[in-house]
Amino acid sequence: MSCVFCRIVAGELPSTLVLESERVLAFRDIRPAAPVHVLVVPKAHVDSLFELEDRELAGELLWAAAEVARREQLTGGFRLIANTRHDGGQEVGHLHLHVVGGRRLGPMLAR
Ligand code: AMP
Ligand code: ZN
DSSP states (O other): OOOHHHHHHTTSSOOOEEEEOSSEEEEEOSSOSSSEEEEEEESSOOOOGGGOOOHHHHHHHHHHHHHHHHHTTOTTOEEEEOOOTTTTTOOSSSOOEEEEESSOOOSOOOO
16 A cells, blocks of 8 residues: 555554544644644545545545644634645645644645
């Protein structure tokens, strides 16, 4: 298995878990762009948001992002980012939502 996030889900690579639900895992980004930077991923491999057709999974991913923000006490707000495919700057080919916050963010954030 070569997908880095599949390996994290399988426990083959270490991660700092923030949340686990039935079909979703959230863990800290290894190169945080802000004080809070968490990745929310489906446990089952999906290439990117473009391939996400499962509406229930879509809901669970969005719920998990909100739950991460609450657990991390991002009361001032946060940003949810889904870099998608080449033009979106996606580097890891396993769907992930970035939950970024803990400071005032600029108008754009590359990752
Ligand atoms: P993207 O450009 O949206 O594909 O972002 C991929 C993100 O995954 C980057 O922010 C990386 O820092 C992060 N990342 C890559 N490998 C790991 C890992 N092993 N554990 C946690 N985060 C990772
Ligand atoms: Zn994967």
